[in-house]
Amino acid sequence: MKFKTRNFDDVPSVLEIENLTVRLAGNEKAAPVLDRVSLTIRQGETVCLVGESGSGKSVTSLSVMGLLPRGALEATGGRIGLEGKNLLDLGPQAMRDMRARKISMIFQEPMTALNPVIRVGEQIEEVLNTHTKLSTKEKKARVLDIMNQVHLPDVERIYRSYPHQLSGGQRQRIMIAMALILEPQLLIADEPTTALDVTTQQQILSLIAELQEKHGTAVLFITHDMGVVAEIADTVHVMKLGRIVEQAPVEELLRRPREEYTRELLQAVPSLTPRAARDTPEGEPVLSVNSLQKVYGAHGVFKRTEPTKAATDVNFTIPRGRTLGIVGESGSGKSTVARCIMRLIDPTEGEIRVADQEIATLSRRALRPLRRHIQIVFQDPFRSLNPRWTIGRSLVEGPLNMGTDRKAALSRARELLKLVGLPDDAVDRYPHQFSGGQRQRVAIARAIAMEPDVLVADEAVSALDVSVQAQVLDLLDELQQKLGIAILFITHDLRVAAQICDEVVVMQHGRVVEHDSAANVLSAPRHAYTRALIDAAPGRQWDFANFRELESV
Incomplete structure (x- = not known):
């Protein structure tokens, strides 16, 4: 270099x-x-x-x-x-x-x-x-x-x-x-x-x-x-x-x-070299996405406009205990797919199965009891946590809505805080009293409070310092091993994808252009767009952890 x-x-x-x-x-x-x-x-x-x-x-x-x-x-x-x-x-x-x-x-x-x-x-x-x-x-x-x-x-x-x-x-x-x-x-x-x-x-x-x-x-x-x-x-x-x-x-x-x-x-800088493949056996998928499509309307306010295809023919599955990453530039359709899977927006076509339940066409009322199976961690925890609620109230909200006793929910909240590396007395504090990395740990604790089968992480570490980012990635890996959660990880950072993902899906203009193991996608990309993403990664010629240049890139 x-x-x-x-x-x-x-x-x-x-x-x-x-x-x-x-x-x-x-x-x-x-x-x-x-x-x-x-x-x-x-x-x-x-x-x-x-x-x-x-x-x-x-x-x-x-x-x-x-x-x-x-x-x-x-x-x-x-x-x-x-x-x-x-x-x-x-x-x-x-x-x-x-x-x-x-x-x-x-x-x-x-x-x-x-x-x-x-x-x-x-x-x-x-x-x-x-x-x-x-x-x-x-x-x-x-x-x-x-x-x-x-x-x-x-x-x-x-x-x-x-x-x-x-x-x-x-x-x-x-x-x-x-x-x-x-x-x-x-x-x-x-x-x-x-x-x-x-x-x-x-x-x-x-x-x-x-x-x-x-x-x-x-x-x-x-x-x-x-x-x-x-x-x-x-x-x-x-x-x-x-x-x-x-x-x-x-x-x-x-x-x-x-x-x-x-x-x-x-x-703490994550390496672009993919982590070693895990030898955990692949079981039945807990999330299946088939022929997913999202098209935004064909009519504007004042005149007819062409429909926008935000996601087209997206297919993948995630077994329990595995992590699939979706990477691509802004506007590639990554977050659209995540929001369709979470049913924050309605897909235009396709099938989404979570824990063997088809959720793509369910009404909001029918979907409500199934939401515990799939939870999301957003990019900015300060915006996703209510600043007027204590951490304890945020953690017990979901379980209480699902019928859990308040005392049991609060006890579980203290256990979850310990699980994500925070003191249990944090239940009485407010979001502004924590650092960005600590708030993201709270957001993760809130998501796993529902004991989901699938955790969607939408740019969950992109706003964090590299040292805090490394801690949160280690935490997600640890929780996945303990709880067997399947993780859908949305990111534009290929270094992060290399360290946490078992498989990688590359999206461009709403379409999947490459899908393979993380090792194959990031070490031997087949598609020109994937190669362009890797070539654009800053400092890709450098092995930061060992203070030296890489022999080949």
Whole structure:
């Protein structure tokens, strides 16, 4: 693997952070959120800031942007130097003048960063309205030019489009165009590819590198994905609990990490090499999907439209105690299949059998007693848990609805919390009192409280740090061995699929293009689309756990 080997010794610095300390506002006794953080970024350099959730990565970026939440966090020491100025000394108006002209930021989720009721072209123009005195014609020409630079198709159409009319990758390109239209010296990218599938992620990373080379921009890239780090970084800074514990050129850090914490982060990255096939005998299938099809209506609100085939002729079975993964890009039909199986949406055609019961055509009333056989774990546990309910109430809701005695349900809830590695006194706490990984453990406990035959995990670990992700994957494997649950695992992360799946189904445009054992699909793919997915996986040439390159890929 060819790492970046550029020498930045004689290159002028763009950003200099020296001993930056950030504390909870009005609480000097609390431990600092950032504790004397120092880093330098030079012109044209990409610095990656890595670490688990809560390590202080995003607080560092918000400090540089002058966007710390007022009344919650405050910088109490240190210096943030840009163009000879200490940004901490600047007032609100001066910082507004700095943003977009000198420093810009790409956020993780463009749908929440973009205004849903304003056309995207107008939103990019707002930057020019604030910082330039260009004419209307000149502004539009400038916007169309930057949209072309970020490789958006049919820019005139997209200029007039609203955010919801664009794909996730296109929305992220709009955010990049907005950030770079005034050619700032520093671009901060805060997890800009975490929610994207591998091919779109590869396009965005290539785009940032291309624009960086063209404009000489310094980049501060915040991520927990070591594959991305291996692809784009010049220098890596590792954060833990508000401190930078290690910093080094990317190749040195990946080959010879000094700190135990850095080694743990690298060793938690799942390998693209499929796990060894399990020798457990295959029994009768507990989930069978035959000729499943989902077509969205042939009529729009105002005019007739062509039907959308979200899933076509999908077939597979899962025996007890086995895991089948469905992989593919956004829009491939993965989640549509999962929602049809859960009967959250109604399939158009086909048969779905769970525990030898046909459920595809049942009414909601007839389906209700059968729901205990199949449960789901969603991507975001904070949104799927009621924030006003204690954990205990969330865990007993399902069993109570099925007629279980409250005392017995609560006792079982405590057992389940222990089973997923949480203390039984968690029953009296609320979701906001747990970390993301702990909340996902609660969501898993709630799903298995019904003693299901099938567990559907829809991107259940995609939002988690690699170390927490590894813990949740180990937990699912452990629960499967103890309880014999069949798992349908929906993911866009091929590394995760390699470590948890016995079989893999690859979907493209609503159709299954490949279905075989995980070893065959990921080690010897037959379909060109599968090969493209594997080739797009960031850092695929690297064996992170053993700090070395793979001999062949």
